[in-house]
Amino acid sequence: MTARITVLGLGTGDPDQLTLGCFRKLQQADKLYLRTDQHPMIEILNENQIAYESFDQLYVEKATFEEVYEEIAQALIRYALADNVEIVYAVPGHPMVAEFTVVRLRELCSEANVELQIMGGESFLDQAFTRFGFDPIDGFQLLDATDLKLNQLNPNMHTIIGQVYDTFTASDVKLSLMERYPDDYNVVVGHALGVQGAEQMIEVPLYELDQIEGYGNLSLVWVPRGESPELLNRTFERLHEIVSILRSPEGCPWDREQTHASLRKNLIEETYEVLETIDDDDPDAMCEEMGDLLLQVMLHSQIEEETGVFTVYDVIETLNEKLIRRHPHVFGEREAGNSDEALANWQAVKDEEKRSKGIDLSEQSLLDGIPRELPSLMKSLKLQKKAATVGFDWPNSGEVIDKIVEELDEVREAIKLKSADNQHEELGDLLFAVVNLARMLKVDPESAIAAANRKFTERFQYIEQGLKKREKDFAQSNLEEMESLWQEAKKVLKKQAKKQEFS
Template sequence: MRGSITIAGLGSGDETQLTIGVWRQLEQADLIMLRTMHHPVTEFLRSKGMPIRSFDHLYEAHDQFPDVYQAIVDELVRLALEEPGRKIVYAVPGHPQVAEATVQLLRERAPEAGIELKIIGGESFLDQAFLRLGFDPLDGFQLIDATNLERVQFNPLQHTIFAQVYDRIIASEVKLTLMEWLPDDYPVVAAHALGVEEQEKIQKVPLYELDRIDGYGNLSLVWVPRDDDEELLSRSFQRLHEIVEILRSPEGCPWDREQTHQSIRKNLIEETYEVLETIDEDDPEHMCEELGDLLLQIMLHAQMEQEAGTFNIYDVIEGLNRKLIRRHPHVFGDLSAADPEAALRNWESMKQEEKRQTGRDPQQLSVLSGIPKDLPELLKALKLQKKAAKVGFDWDHIQGVFEKLSEELQELREVIDAPGKEEQRMEELGDLLFVVVVLARFLNVDPEEAIARANRKFVQRFTYIEEQLRLRGKTFEQTDLTEMEALWQEAKYRVNRD
C-alpha cells in the first residue's frame, strides 16, 4: 500500500460520546482532518493540543454538496500519497457509515489509489434520535438525506428522519416535499444538537412553520412521526394496490370477485372515452376523477393476472419504466434529438430493434401491422393511411384527394336508389368516408377530433332549439321544419357571437 487513512466517527455530541477506540486513534494521529470544525468535539480536541485541520474552506469554494465531497476525497487521497508513513485520521461527525457521502467515495477511491482504509465507528446521530425523540425504529423507519430529495418516496406508516437539515433553505425544501403528502398543519419535529448539553433543542411545529423557526445547523434533523391515518394513506399507490387486492379477495366485494377480463373489457373503453371528454371540456377537476376511474380498470386487470400468477401491477410499472428509458436514448442515453421529429424517429427505431430482439424480423411483418383491431374506425383508417404513406403509397397533392372524393361521391349517388344494392351502398359510403380521412390527413386535421367538434356543435345548436321551444310553450309536434331551421340559424349566430 502507498498510504493509509483511518476514518473515525466523533459521535453526534460532545466528547463524552467518543469511544475509547476512536480516542486512541486521535491520540496517535500525526494529522487529524475534520470534515468540519462545526462540531461539539472540536474545542475539546483543540484544548488537548491535537493536530487538527478541517475542510470547511471547501464548503465555501463550491456551490453543490457533491462537489464539496469530491474535493474532500481528492485532498485526502493527495495527503495520504504525499507522505505514506504519516498517520492520517479523517474524523467525521456521528458514525462514518451513516449519512457520510465522503466515506462512501473514499471506499471507492482508496483501493484504486493503493491506499489502506480503516474505519472505526462512533455513536450516530440516529442513536441520539431514537433516545431523545423516543421512538423504536422497529415500528418502521426511513432515513432521508434532506440535501437530495429528488426521489423521495414518503411513507406515513414509518417514522421518517430527514438528516442534514443545515439551514432554512433545506428546511423549506423538506416542507414542500412533505406538503405533497401531508396536511399543511401536520405536526413535525425539528431537533437540533441532540444529546449535546445546553445546546439540544427540540421543537414541535405545524408543517407550514418548519422553515420559519431558528436553530438550523450541522446537527439539525427533522422527524415526522409515523401515522396510520387512512386519510394520509390514501395518497399512496401502495394503498390503492391494497384496496384492489381486498376488493378481489374472498372477504371483498362479490361483484368485483366475479369479474373477468372480458366482463369489464367495455369498462376500460368507456372510462377512456370519459377521460377524453374531460380533455375536450378543459375540466381539470373532472379529469382528475376520470383518470382515477381509468386507473382502477388497469389495477383490476393487473390484479386478475396477479391472482393467476402471471404478473402484477409492479411488473407493469417496471416494464413501462424500462421501455420509456430504452425508447428515449436522447434523454437517458448518448443519442441526440434536436426536435420532436427526431425524437419520434428514435422511438420508431427502438421499436424496430425491440421486435428484432424478440425474434420478429420487421422486414417480414406487414407495413400495416401493429394497429389495434379495436381502435375507433376513423382513427384506425388514419393510422392505416399513415403507415401506407410512409412507403410512398399516397397522393402527391391534395388536388388528387379532391378528385378521388368526387369520384367516390358519384359512385355512391349511382347506387342510392338502386334496388337490392344495400351492401354496395354500405361499401361505397365506406369508401367515401375513407377518402374523407385522407383529406383530413392532408389538412393535418385529426378526423376523430373533427367529428367530435361537429357533434358538440350539433348538440349545442339542437339544445338551443329545444330551449326556445320550451320558452314558447311548444313541443316538436307543434312546430315544423321551417321554425326549427330558423332557430338553428339563431343558434349559429349565438355560438359565433359567444
C-alpha cells in the first residue's frame, strides 16, 4: 500500500457546516492527527469517541510558528512512511486557506513519494463574507497578521487579516495599518465567526484595535475598502490616475500642451528646490518639494505612456532591476565590507552591462559617462575624480594650494593685459584648481558654495534691515556704513547660529 496523507478541513466550528464526506473520513481514520485541539469541532470528535492526537505541544517547544509548521509536516511524513497506512490530518477551516503546514506537505509528499489527498472544509472566509457582509468580487485580499508588510496594503480593496492570535499581534497589525489608514478609520474584529454562542463582531476605530479582548485562534480583522480622498491620496495608483486625467482631453489645457522639451526647465527647477529644503533642513518643505519633483517624473512617463513607448511602471521595473543587479553584495553572492568595495561592485556591474550592449570599453574614454548638463562645479569634481582613479592627481593638498596661487597670479597678469579672453580662461583655471582643493579636502564644492551663498544672503539682508531701522535706503548710505553693518551681521548671526545649535 502506498503511504498516504489525507488532509481535511474542520471548518469554522459550526457542526452543521462540516461536510458529510469529512465527517465520515474522521470516523474511519485509523490514525487522526490535529494541528491543534483548540477548535470548537473537538467537542464533536469527543462526543463521537473519535480518537486523535494533536501537535499543540510543539507550540510550546518551538520558538517560531515556522518551526512548528515544519516539524508537523516532517512528522506526518515520517508517520505515513512508518505505519504504511492512511494518515488523516485535520486542520481548522479549509486546508488551502492560510494553512502553512499543508503548503509544506505538498512539497514534502512529492519528494518522499507519499500520496497526498486534500478534502475541503468550510473556510473562515465563507463566514467572513457572510458575517461582514461584503462581496469579494468588489476587490478583496487576505493577509497574514504575523507577516504583514506595508506594501501589501491596498485601500481600494476589502482586506481580511487572519492569524490575529493575541493582543500583541493586534498591536503590530494596528501600527502597520496606521501607516496607510487614518488613526480613526473604522475596522471590524470578528471572533469565532459562525460559531453559535461564541461569535463576536466588534467595530472600533483603528487606534483601539489592540484594546479589545478575546483574540485567539479564530480571530480576524476586517478593514473595509475605502473611497475617501484622504485615504486614496496616499496611494501611488491615485497619483498615476490624477496625472493621466490632467493629460486627458477632459483635463488641464496647460498639462496637455507640455512636452519633454517644455518640461525640461521645470525638472531642473524642482530639483534645485528640493536641494534648497535639504540645505535648510526643513522636512515639511522637503516633503512638498519632493512631491513636485516626483510629478515631473510622472508627467514625462505619462507622455510616453500616451504614445505606447513605456509607462511609469516600466520606469519602476527598470529601476528595481538595476538596483538589484548593481548590488550583488546585497542581493547576490558578492561581498562588500565597506563603501569602497560596494562602489567597486557597482562599477563592475556597470561595465558588464556596457559589454552586454556591445560597447567596447577599451575604446571608451575614462571620462565618458559624465552627464553634459551637470552644473559646472559638480562636473569639475567628477572629471577630477575620474582622472584620479588612474593616478592622474596631485600628491597632496599643499601642492594644490600652490597651484591655486599660480593660477591667481595668471589671473592678475590677464587683468594687467586687459585681455577679456585671457581673463575668462584664467578664471576658469583658477576655479578648476579650487575644486581640486575641495576634492582633496573631501569637501563638496557645490555644498560649500551654496553655504557661502546663504551666508552672503543672510548678511546682506541684515544690512538691508539695518538701513531700514535707520530709515535709510542704499542711495542714502555709503560703503563705510554698509561695511560696518556687515561686520555687525557676522557677530550677530554667529551668536544666533550657536544659540540654535544648543537649543
